[in-house]
Structure formats: structure tokens, C-alpha cells
Amino acid sequence: MFLLGKSPVELLERYADLVLKFNKAKRPLRVDDFLLRCRGWISFGYYYTKISQDIIERGAEFIASKLRQYGYGYVVIDDGWQRRDTTYPSAYDWITNSRTFPRGVASTVKRLHEMGLKAVLWASFTVFDKTSHLIEERPDMFIKAGGEVYxxxxxxAYMNVLSEDAREYLEKLFETYKSWGVDALTFDRHLLIHHSIPRVPRG
Incomplete structure (x- = not known):
């Protein structure tokens, strides 16, 4: 089967329509079932960390127009929304937005809600860039080696999740996400456990 056209989005929509007709797909009888209520799209699967505000909102528009009727209601804004100065999976402070989100995550969340979708935000909030202002402002919330932030x-740098400073910052962080209208958070447990306790040099 060949489809010709200039717009990738239009071709994808035409392909989806053909797949729908060919497979004679039907709407699930129970859209209130747990598994169906949790259906959605995660940006990481295709775009990895190379996402932008426009990519997320275009993806959400496709979900809302083509898949909402089949129980798809969630959009996971995965890695790439946050400012990062080093490498995956860190962030400057898990609040400052990437340049690829010029209107801010809160604006995208609002747009998703207008489409009847829920926004899930990914955050590996125990890993920070060494350039983060928090290292100087809140050094006690980080794991240390030899008296210095490791x-x-x-x-x-890595958060010391047992410290009082870390608890206070996490409360502020979650309140910020709540103010953005985020419906849920997702994070990788192996990052929280493994990367939060690095092997530091002795002495």
C-alpha cells in the first residue's frame, strides 16, 4: 500500500483511517475499565528526549481527534521538557522549562485539558546538573563526598532524599507541578534508587 502526499500528519491520519476500516475496529464496550481509562501516548517512545511544545500539542491533537473515542485520554510529557545542561536524566532544577517549551509546560497542560485529555509529567527529580543554582543555595539537600557536594x-549531582532540605524542596516542586495543572507524575524507580546513591570516592 502506498500513500502519496506532502503533509506527514495528513498521511498518518489517512493511514490510521485505512487501518481502522481494514481491521473493522470497534469502540470498546467498557471505556470505564481500568486498563482502558489509562490508555494514552508517551512522547519518549518515538522522540526520546527531542521533544518540543509543538510536538506534544500536535500529538495530543491527534489523540483527541482520532483515539479519544477508543479510551485514550492521557499524554505523557516525557524527558526533554526541562532545562538540562548535562546529560540524561538530569535537570537544572526540575522547574525551569527547556527552550523548546517557550510558552511553558503549564500552557501545554492547559491546551491538553481543553482537548479533554489529562497531562502526565515525567521527572527524575533526584538528579541535577552541576550548574544548578540549588547546589549553592541548598547544598545540604545533596549527597556529599569529603564535605563537598558529590x-x-x-x-x-544527586539528591540526598533523607535530608530535610530535600523534603522541603520536593514539597515546593510538587506544589509547582500542581499549580501547572499537571494531573499525574511519572518517574523511573531505578533512577530514584540507583542514581541517588552513587559510589563516592573514599577519604
Missing amino acids: VDRLGR
Whole structure:
């Protein structure tokens, strides 16, 4: 089967329509079932960390117009929304937005809500860039080695999740996400456990 056209989005929509007709797909009888209520799209699967505000909103428009009737209601804004100065999966402070989100995550969340979708935000909030202002402002919320904030060879610092400073910052962080209208958070447990406790040099 060949489809010709100038717009990738238009071709994708035409392809989806053909697949729908060919497979004689029907709307699920129980859209209130747990598995169906949790259907959605995650940006990481195709775009990895190379996302932008426009990419997320265009993807959401497709979900809302083509898949909402089949129980798809969630959009996961995965890695790439946050400012990052080093490497995955860190961030400057898990609040400052990337340049690819010029209107801010809150604006995208509002747009998703207008389309009847829920916004899920990914955050690996225990890993920070060495350039983060928090290292100077809140040094006690980070793991230390030799009395100094530990920074690995990739330029990343790690939250000491047992510290009072960390607890206070996480409360502020979650309140910020709530103010953005985010419906849910997702994070990688292996990052929280493994990367938060790096092997530091002795002495």
C-alpha cells in the first residue's frame, strides 16, 4: 500500500483511517475499565528526549481527534521538557522549562485539558546538573563526598532524599507541578534508587 502526499500528519491520519476500516475496529464496550481509562501516548517512545511544545500539542491533537473515542485520554510529557545542561536524566532544577517549551509546560497542560485529555509529567527529580543554582543555595539537600557536594564524571549531582532540605524542596516542586495543572507524575524507580546513591570516592 502506498500513500502519496506532502503533509506527514495528513498521511498518518489517512493511514490510521485505512487501518481502522481494514481491521473493522470497534469502540470498546467498557471505556470505564481500568486498563482502558489509562490508555494514552508517551512522547519518549518515538522522540526520546527531542521533544518540543509543538510536538506534544500536535500529538495530543491527534489523540483527541482520532483515539479519544477508543479510551485514550492521557499524554505523557516525557524527558526533554526541562532545562538540562548535562546529560540524561538530569535537570537544572526540575522547574525551569527547556527552550523548546517557550510558552511553558503549564500552557501545554492547559491546551491538553481543553482537548479533554489529562497531562502526565515525567521527572527524575533526584538528579541535577552541576550548574544548578540549588547546589549553592541548598547544598545540604545533596549527597556529599569529603564535605563537598558529590558530582559524577558526567557533571551530575544527586539528591540526598533523607535530608530535610530535600523534603522541603520536593514539597515546593510538587506544589509547582500542581499549580501547572499537571494531573499525574511519572518517574523511573531505578533512577530514584540507583542514581541517588552513587559510589563516592573514599577519604
